[in-house]
Amino acid sequence: MKRILAIALAAVMTLSLAACGAKKEEAPAASAPAASAPAATEKVEVNMIAAQYGTQTADWWADFVAKFNAANENINLVVDVVSWNDIYTVVNTRIANNEAPDLLNIDVFADYQADGLLLPAEEWVSEETYAKFYEAFLDQSVVDGTVWAVPDLASARALYYNVDILNEVGVSVPTTWDELMDVAQKIYDFYGGEVYPWGVDMTTDEGQACFAYYIWNNGGDFTDAEGNWTLNSPENVEAIKFIINMVNAGLTNSDPANETRYDNQDMFGAGKVAMMIGPNSIPTYCSVGGYDVNYAVASIPVNGDNTSVSAGVMDRIMCFDNDYTEAELAAVTAVVDAFYDDEPYSEWVLMEDFLPATSAGGEAMAAANPESAAWIEIVGSAKFYPTAKAEWADVKQGVIDVLQQALLGGDVQTLLDDLQAEIAG
Amino acid sequence: MSTNKLQKAAAKRNQKSLLLRAEPYLWILPSIILMAIFIVVPIGYVFYMSVSDISKAGRVKGFAGLENFEKVVTSAKFAMVLKNTVIWTIAVVVLSTVLGFILALLLNNNFKGRKVARAIVVFPWATTLVIQASTWKFIIDTDYGALNTLLKSLGIISANVNWTPTPEAFFAWEIACGIFVTIPFVCFTALSGLQSIDESYYEAATVDGANYWQKLFNITLPLVKPSLTVATVLNIIYVFNSFPIVWTITKGDPASRTDTLVTYLYKLAFYNGKQGEAAAVSVIGFMILLVCASVYMVSTLKKGED
Numbered sequence: 250m251k252r253i254l255a256i257a258l259a260a261v262m263t264l265s266l267a268a269c270g271a272k273k274e275e276a277p278a279a280s281a282p283a284a285s286a287p288a289a290t291e292k293v294e295v296n297m298i299a300a301q302y303g304t305q306t307a308d309w310w311a312d313f314v315a316k317f318n319a320a321n322e323n324i325n326l327v328v329d330v331v332s333w334n335d336i337y338t339v340v341n342t343r344i345a346n347n348e349a350p351d352l353l354n355i356d357v358f359a360d361y362q363a364d365g366l367l368l369p370a371e372e373w374v375s376e377e378t379y380a381k382f383y384e385a386f387l388d389q390s391v392v393d394g395t396v397w398a399v400p401d402l403a404s405a406r407a408l409y410y411n412v413d414i415l416n417e418v419g420v421s422v423p424t425t426w427d428e429l430m431d432v433a434q435k436i437y438d439f440y441g442g443e444v445y446p447w448g449v450d451m452t453t454d455e456g457q458a459c460f461a462y463y464i465w466n467n468g469g470d471f472t473d474a475e476g477n478w479t480l481n482s483p484e485n486v487e488a489i490k491f492i493i494n495m496v497n498a499g500l501t502n503s504d505p506a507n508e509t510r511y512d513n514q515d516m517f518g519a520g521k522v523a524m525m526i527g528p529n530s531i532p533t534y535c536s537v538g539g540y541d542v543n544y545a546v547a548s549i550p551v552n553g554d555n556t557s558v559s560a561g562v563m564d565r566i567m568c569f570d571n572d573y574t575e576a577e578l579a580a581v582t583a584v585v586d587a588f589y590d591d592e593p594y595s596e597w598v599l600m601e602d603f604l605p606a607t608s609a610g611g612e613a614m615a616a617a618n619p620e621s622a623a624w625i626e627i628v629g630s631a632k633f634y635p636t637a638k639a640e641w642a643d644v645k646q647g648v649i650d651v652l653q654q655a656l657l658g659g660d661v662q663t664l665l666d667d668l669q670a671e672i673a674g
Numbered sequence: 675m676s677t678n679k680l681q682k683a684a685a686k687r688n689q690k691s692l693l694l695r696a697e698p699y700l701w702i703l704p705s706i707i708l709m710a711i712f713i714v715v716p717i718g719y720v721f722y723m724s725v726s727d728i729s730k731a732g733r734v735k736g737f738a739g740l741e742n743f744e745k746v747v748t749s750a751k752f753a754m755v756l757k758n759t760v761i762w763t764i765a766v767v768v769l770s771t772v773l774g775f776i777l778a779l780l781l782n783n784n785f786k787g788r789k790v791a792r793a794i795v796v797f798p799w800a801t802t803l804v805i806q807a808s809t810w811k812f813i814i815d816t817d818y819g820a821l822n823t824l825l826k827s828l829g830i831i832s833a834n835v836n837w838t839p840t841p842e843a844f845f846a847w848e849i850a851c852g853i854f855v856t857i858p859f860v861c862f863t864a865l866s867g868l869q870s871i872d873e874s875y876y877e878a879a880t881v882d883g884a885n886y887w888q889k890l891f892n893i894t895l896p897l898v899k900p901s902l903t904v905a906t907v908l909n910i911i912y913v914f915n916s917f918p919i920v921w922t923i924t925k926g927d928p929a930s931r932t933d934t935l936v937t938y939l940y941k942l943a944f945y946n947g948k949q950g951e952a953a954a955v956s957v958i959g960f961m962i963l964l965v966c967a968s969v970y971m972v973s974t975l976k977k978g979e980d
Contacts, residue, residue, distance in 0.1 A: 337944055341732030360730035360947060442833075453925045453945070503816050503836055506928035507844070521817060642730065642947045653928035657841070 292325045293580040297352040298340060300564065301332045302601045309600060317587050324580045349569040351581055356564045356636070358390060358398040363639045366569055370396040373568040373581050378589045381607035389563055389633045398565035399585075400606035402598055405628035406462070406560040408547045409517060409531055410524040414444060422545070423524075426466075426491060426552045433500040436523050442499065448513035448525030449496060449505040451656065456649030458510070458560055461634065462526050463488035465558040466551040471635050471644065478673045480644070481665035488552070489665070493655045506653045518542050528562075529624045530602045546623075561631030563606070604628045640672050647672060717960070723953035730947035742954035751930045751938070752955075758845065759914065759934040759959075766852035766913045771906055773853065774860025775898075779890075781861065782868045792865075799858035807922035810851040814838060841931030844924050848932060851919050856912075860905050867901030868894065907970045911963055935959045 299310055307330040317326050329350075331339050336355060343349055349366060361367050370390070371379070382399060390398040410422050415432075418439045423429040433446035451459050464470060469484030479485070495501055502508050502522060514531060516522040518540025526549055535542055548557035566588070568581055588594065595613035598605040604624055605611045615622040635641055651664040727738040746752055781792055798806065813820045814837045825831045838844045875893050884892070917936045920926060926933030926941065933941070935955055943952035 341949075345732045345734070364729050364731045364733050366731060366733075451928075453927055453941070504838065507838070507924055516817060519818075639730070642945070646941070646946050650929050656928055657931070 292323055293577050294325045294327060295352065295577075295580050295584050296350045297326065297328045297354070297584070298336065298343075298350040299328055299330050299354040300336055300356075301330050302603070305600055306330055309597060313588070313593060317584065320587075321580075321583060323576075324583060326584055349571060351571055351573075351577075352566060352568055352584065354401055354564065354566050356562075357641070358565055358567050359392065359637050359639050359641060361567065361569070362392050362397045367397050368568045368570045370399050370568075373578060373585065374399055375582050375586050378586050381589060381609055383606060383608065383611075383629060385629065386563060386606050390565060390637060392637050398567035400563050401566050401588075402601065402603040403561055403563040403606055403628050403631075404528045404530065404603050405562075405624060405631045406458070406526050406528055406549065407624075407627060408524060408549050409527050409544050410547065411517065411520060411522075412543045412545050414520065414523045422547045423550045424548065424557075425550055429550045430495070430500070433495070433524075434498075437500055444520070445500075445502045445516065445522045446524060447495060447501045448510075448517060448522040448527075449492065449501045450508060450510040450513055451505040451649065451652040452507060452509045453646075453649055454509040454511075456652050457634065457645045458526075458562075459492065459505075460489070460648040460652060461560045461632070462549060463492050465560065465632050466549055466555055467491070468552075468555045470632075472638070476635075476638065478640070478644070478669060480648070480672065481662070481669040486662050486665055489652065489655060489661045491552070493652075493661065496656060506656050514538075515540075517544075526560075529604060529621075529627075533602045559627045559631040561628050561633045563633060644668075644672055720953050720956050720960075723950060724957045726950055726953075728950040728953075732949060738950060742950040743958070746951050746954045746958070751933070755930060755933045755935060755938045758932065759936075762845075762849060762852065762916075762920075762934050763910060763914045765849045766856055766916075767906060767909045769849075770853045770856035770909065771860050771902065774857045774905075775864045775902065777857060777861045778864035778868055779894075781865055795858050795861055797858075798855050799862075801855075803855060803916075803918035804922050806855050807851055807919045810847065810854075810919075811923045814847055841928055845932045848920055848923050851923070852913060852916065855919070856909060859909065860902075863901045863905035864898055867898035871897045903970070907967065910966055914959065914963055 299306070301307060310328045310330050314326050314328050318324065329339075340350070340353060340355065344361075344364075344366065353361075358367065370387075379399075386400040386403065387396050389400070390396050408422070414436065415422060418432075418436050420432045420435050423432045429447070436444060436446040449459060450456065461471075464485045467484045467488035469482050469488055470479060473479050496505055502513060502516065510527065513522055513525050514527060514534050515538065517525050517527070517531075518535045518538055520542060531544075535544075549559060551557050566585065568585075571577075573581070588597075589607060591609045591613065594607060594610050595605070595617075598610050598614060599617060604621075605614055611625045615625060634645070638644075647668045651659075651661070651668055654664050655661050723734075724742055725738055725740070727735040727741070729735055777795065781788065781795065785791075812818075816822065816834055816836045816838070819834075819837070821837065822831070822834045825835070838847060871894065875897075876889055879889050879893060914934075915936055916934075917940065920932060920934055920937045921940070924932045926937040930938065936959070939952040939955035939959075942948045942955060
């Protein structure tokens with residue numbers, strides 16, 4: 250009897266395990282926030298993965314979903330908000346299992362486009378919404394003359410400087426590299442090395458931004474006008490030599506290969522770093538961090554008489570090609586229209602402390618905060634990373650590696666020649 | 675009638691013995707299923723990925739043969755990363771074993787507050803590795819680190835010292851952190867071995883006039899060896915595959931000088947989008963560990979036969 254019981258128990262355990270396995274696969278659907286639950290037989294489901302920008306993102310989306318589903322009875326919008334740490338893994342796993350989301354909010358798109366997974370934007374964005382975007386932003390998502398994704402928000406970079414430090418030393422904000430060297434040396438001498446004149450981040454986190462700041466403000470670029478890689482152009486080599494020299498001269502934070510932008514922002518907030526290039530979100534970062542620093546914003550210094558270029562970073566929304574029926578595609582379009590509707594969209598951008606990608610969003614932001622008007626202008630003229638190119642992931646890691654090797658004593662020209670050869674073949 | 679009855683009885687016996695024979699397998703069936711789902715399938719999938727051509731979006735495009743392995747092995751960084759991994763594993767395992775064993779000897783003595791001391795030793799083990807590593811990173815930081823602040827307030831240094839001027843120095847600190855978090859495991863395994871040693875051995879040795887070192891090398895070490903061997907093999911596997919310490923402190927920067935195989939393959943997969951090559955690195959690591967584990971298994975099995 251005992252034995253039979255034991256066998257029965259084992260069988261139950263086995264079955265329950267098998268059931269666990271089955272459940273696990275169903276999990277994504279089961280865990281989705283079922284907004285309004287009635288038997289949704291004729292409802293069209295739109296499945297979206299959204300990046301988690303901050304602490305309020307998930308709440309904002311939950312609210313948006315509830316409102317959207319209430320207003321659109323025949324659509325069931327399901328949004329999974331995923332952290333930046335996990336989102337690439339989650340999306341790639343979903344794609345590998347043929348469960349690609351309908352809509353995706355993320356930074357990159359070229360890899361998905363290269364695999365033929367995306368629908369052109371004009372097929373799922375209504376004309377009315379399409380007309381709202383800044384032209385320069387849409388250009389960043391073009392491959393083979395087609396726009397594959399639309400921007401959801403942007404951020405831009407500028408020079409932040411500690412007004413008190415510069416006043417105490419008796420220098421004015423640098424506009425050229427020569428002035429920068431001069432000012433940095435004076436700050437260094439004045440404080441005997443206790444204050445780092447210039448904050449630099451060459452880490453795996455965001456070293457590519459450092460690379461961009463200097464090459465763009467020396468007239469260089471990642472690519473030429475035709476889109477060919479120009480990583481080892483003379484302007485780029487000169488620019489990288491400049492910043493490496495500055496580090497070696499002791500005019501920057503002590504360990505740029507390991508100190509991220511956030512470390513620099515903390516030191517800037519604490520008055521330990523006098524100047525740094527950073528995003529428009531620094532004021533919020535400083536106030537949330539409890540830093541009371543007297544700062545001001547200026548254009549990024551340039552070499553000679555080049556024009557100052559800000560670095561823009563942009564995230565996107567894209568639509569996967571999941572063999573939609575007409576009704577399904579219409580539902581996707583309805584979601585996108587609702588997201589970019591002026592009121593929720595402005596709220597979204599303001600909440601996350603980013604810059605809007607639509608003109609209406611820009612106007613709303615400028616009205617809410619006059620200081621941001623300058624930023625909207627900056628982002629309008631900013632340069633962006635060439636993320637539309639399929640080699641971008643390798644280039645990004647490659648330039649970070651070049652910076653770090655150069656810090657260790659490598660020759661900039663050789664390193665960039667090697668990288669150019671590796672990327673461009 | 676008797677034959678009929680006998681046949682029935684035999685049939686019943688057969689049935690019973692079949693059940694009896696099947697029973698142990700039924701008992702371990704859940705574990706086997708668990709292992710198959712969570713161990714064998716993922717390992718198989720990694721092997722499959724390592725010989726596949728995978729797009730950056732994660733789509734399998736076809737069979738790639740050994741191309742991924744070739745790319746990995748011929749890349750400029752692989753040899754350096756492999757060397758780092760070997761140094762990291764040997765340094766952490768050897769030093770933590772020696773120090774953990776010494777600590778176990780100390781804790782095996784009778785002294786006041788022994789229980790508290792043992793509890794304290796568990797702390798580094800019970801804390802999440804990411805928290806541990808972040809704390810170490812904070813301690814050695816040049817600008818706002820606890821070490822510099824402490825030394826300054828004690829008047830030992832007047833200006834901040836850069837404790838990590840070179841990648842090698844950074845790596846040494848990571849190894850130190852690795853040792854610190856591994857010691858408790860070794861210590862407790864050794865302690866359990868020490869406590870199972872019969873006191874009478876030491877009494878007999880004392881009667882024979884053996885000194886402390888003779889007792890240590892002729893009684894304690896041989897009797898603790900089995901526990902230490904198990905701890906060492908488990909440690910080799912844990913430390914070789916350890917990700918959080920290196921990732922939290924340096925992310926393998928600068929220029930992969932502090933990368934181990936695991937952080938390197940993570941960057942390959944999730945920063946460069948080369949999942950096929952990352953899987954190949956993973957398979958290489960798996961093979962290295964498999965060889966180490968097999969050598970251990972064979973040698974211990976041999977001893978069992980002796």
